[in-house]
Amino acid sequence: MRARIDESATVPATGLIAGLAGLARNGFSLLLSRLELAALELSEVLDHLLKLALVFALAIVTAWFAIAYGTALIVYLSWESLGWKILLIMAFSFTAMTVGLLLYAMFMARHNNFSLSATRAELQADRDMLL
Numbered sequence: 454m455r456a457r458i459d460e461s462a463t464v465p466a467t468g469l470i471a472g473l474a475g476l477a478r479n480g481f482s483l484l485l486s487r488l489e490l491a492a493l494e495l496s497e498v499l500d501h502l503l504k505l506a507l508v509f510a511l512a513i514v515t516a517w518f519a520i521a522y523g524t525a526l527i528v529y530l531s532w533e534s535l536g537w538k539i540l541l542i543m544a545f546s547f548t549a550m551t552v553g554l555l556l557y558a559m560f561m562a563r564h565n566n567f568s569l570s571a572t573r574a575e576l577q578a579d580r581d582m583l584l
Contacts, residue, residue, distance in 0.1 A: 483579065491572045501565075520547070 524543055531539045 487572065487575060487579070490575060494572050 527543065528539055535542070
């Protein structure tokens with residue numbers, strides 16, 4: 454008895470159509486792997502932003518308590534010697550601190566790792582390889 458061989462299963466397809474299909478399949482899997490990398494990095498960035506927002510919110514609450522009690526104490530202790538001028542001094546002090554904190558927050562936002570650097574590097578390497 455002769456064993457029957459299925460030729461379509463053993464002989465790989467060749468030609469232009471098969472080459473284009475292989476190229477499309479490889480390109481699609483490359484695209485999927487890059488999308489997975491971008492999704493992973495984006496989830497890390499979002500996790501980092503969530504932690505930063507939580508710490509920032511807690512810092513604001515505790516700062517308000519510290520500011521309120523500290524201001525009340527300073528005003529109480531210096532009211533007899535300075536009078537209403539202590540309120541003006543406190544207002545200028547808090548304005549200067551607010552401006553400083555806003556500038557620092559802008560610095561942090563510009564120089565933090567929110568840029569998906571690994572994804573950009575992989576996409577740059579893919580572009581360089583293709584061109």
